[in-house]
Amino acid sequence: MQENLARRRTYERDGVEFSRTVAFTDGLFAIAMTLLVVSLAVPTLSDESSVSELADKLSDDISTFVSFAISFAVIGRYWLAHHTYFSALARVDRTLITLNLVYLAFIAFLPFPTALLGAYFSNPLSIVIYAVNLAIVSGMEVVLFSYAQNHELLEQKLPRDVYRYGAAMSLAPVAFFLLSIPVAFLSTTLAACCWFLGIPLAAIAQRWKPKGADELLLG
């Protein structure tokens, strides 16, 4: 009986409950990514058919387009990581589903910092709010990852070195986002560049990568 009850509380990969968690997550990601476009406002023109006026107005709003593109890429990147993460899960439990909801709250919130960044790219506080939001998302990724490793939810438990490497790779963006906060008060452009430090790091980190890590880890 006890065993039976314990089994009820986890939801296996081929069941309706696992699928729902995934479908709900995908729906929320898709909406958050599509809502980004809502912050792009059609400019008001004095001469409706003037190419130069429209071009001027749109180039004034260039940072809204840049922040749309960055946020789409960022959320897309998190979705890819989430996709890979869930592909390694054999089952979910209620705690993981709840942690996943917390993670999604910060994904759903992202269109706001994105709009803020688009409107006030030169304002250090916009950068700080955006960076803190992403640091939390990346931090939650680590929480989800270690929870699955430590509660028998993965299809195959990761070897210690692979687990550590994976956790380090997910923590690195947290560090970069936090680093960008003081930098934002010097230069907001430089701060935004910090967010992409993960790209060279990923190249360097290849050296330390334990054997089999690629196949076992989130993206």
Added chain:
Amino acid sequence: MQENLARRRTYERDGVEFSRTVAFTDGLFAIAMTLLVVSLAVPTLSDESSVSELADKLSDDISTFVSFAISFAVIGRYWLAHHTYFSALARVDRTLITLNLVYLAFIAFLPFPTALLGAYFSNPLSIVIYAVNLAIVSGMEVVLFSYAQNHELLEQKLPRDVYRYGAAMSLAPVAFFLLSIPVAFLSTTLAACCWFLGIPLAAIAQRWKPKGADELLLG
């Protein structure tokens, strides 16, 4: 023949129709949760790069962020309960699907009371509208729950004491939301606190919980 027709009217757990009901519900929840962010407006600044002005404007809007967070948590909590509820269902019928749509109407409506609460937290009427909306959602939960119990839709019919305990636990929030209505006219903050009375209650209610309730009931 009669039996065959009766079977057509219920949709088993592994069929397309059961999945559609679940997928539609998940889609609507995901959208309602993501739309909450639309009520967060980017403030207008006189000095675009002024940290203090942006900080002031955002802290003026603090109640919109608090109401985003509360509503995300509240809808997330309902989604979790819905997830657990459906995990106990063996099949759905057309009446349950219709009741589920009524339930979803009040979930879809929530972004409006949320925006109202964010804009006018000190206004007792905002609190009343929000509380009535949530009372209806919790009430519909009880309706869905008892309908499934009484129409052979659950995988295993609940023992009488477990059913009563579950119905009471779902009705408690209705009572707390209704209680907050008169309280709102004394203090809106105190009224909002009433909404969280479920947390201590859940702890106390552990004592009366019938054996096996945890495993059989909605969250």
Added chain:
Amino acid sequence: MQENLARRRTYERDGVEFSRTVAFTDGLFAIAMTLLVVSLAVPTLSDESSVSELADKLSDDISTFVSFAISFAVIGRYWLAHHTYFSALARVDRTLITLNLVYLAFIAFLPFPTALLGAYFSNPLSIVIYAVNLAIVSGMEVVLFSYAQNHELLEQKLPRDVYRYGAAMSLAPVAFFLLSIPVAFLSTTLAACCWFLGIPLAAIAQRWKPKGADELLLG
């Protein structure tokens, strides 16, 4: 070979392509229903904590709430019918998928006539636009229904009398919506009442219902 190719063009109920059509439809319905709330604007108050002022402003907007409720009920009703319709399908083909997209275009458009109706309920043109939109949706329902019947897409082809009864029941709303158009110029409230003529009709139509119709027809 020819037979093999012909088979490729239809997508059976248990395949990915059938599911996608259904999932896409459900997503679009869920979004259209949730977007209705976006047209509900938070009023501007001179005294933020005044209950009477907020109550006045909200009751000025009463028609936006009524039109939210009507449209949620209407779209929910169409979703239920679509759900029942697809439950009778054994497969879809590309033409049906395309017809389904046309049908969905008018579902996706509905939030606009809803907002129009909410803003200008007393304007006959709002009623006309809303009624025409719904007449097209109901008309497309008949098209989808007869296409499936005549192209071997149903799990079991309907007997002639059941098919005719079903088509008539789907055409009736078209008639009521069209009827409401001239009525709107006399009284917009009376016109809106025409939309609900289907309820007494459904009760009366029970008499003419062929045997087995309930089990075989869309809702």
Added chain:
Amino acid sequence: MQENLARRRTYERDGVEFSRTVAFTDGLFAIAMTLLVVSLAVPTLSDESSVSELADKLSDDISTFVSFAISFAVIGRYWLAHHTYFSALARVDRTLITLNLVYLAFIAFLPFPTALLGAYFSNPLSIVIYAVNLAIVSGMEVVLFSYAQNHELLEQKLPRDVYRYGAAMSLAPVAFFLLSIPVAFLSTTLAACCWFLGIPLAAIAQRWKPKGADELLLG
């Protein structure tokens, strides 16, 4: 071992990961199509119940309705093509999923050029932005198509002539969209007509179509 690892990186048609990619795509398409309606604003009337004033205001906004209709048809058309494309896939890999996200970024962006076109149809720059966006979407279609062909992702590899024909048919819209850019500076209406050159082309191209192309190619 090496083989096992290689297999992990592709996701077969009947697995959760394939479904997620499809579900995420369908969600994003459904939202992009439904968000188009958000750019349709309810006009402000001086006499709320005046039919002629509302009719005038709405006919002033006629281009927003036309651009809603065109964009719904265009995105619907892409969704159909994507549906057919995925029906030919036996599996996906991480690169294809990433390319699919890039493709989706331009689908998610479409509501903005649509709103721009609706507001300033007579402005050549609106036409250019819309055309460039669609040219990229069609171009990405070709990229997705050739990637699948060359990386063993299709259920059956296409014969050379069918592959070439399919790529040409997908590239044709790119040419038409690019052609419309210079035309826009002569006449924006004429430019919009260029977008539909695919319809006569498809009729003419029937002649050159290799045997079996219909059955093997994206729509």
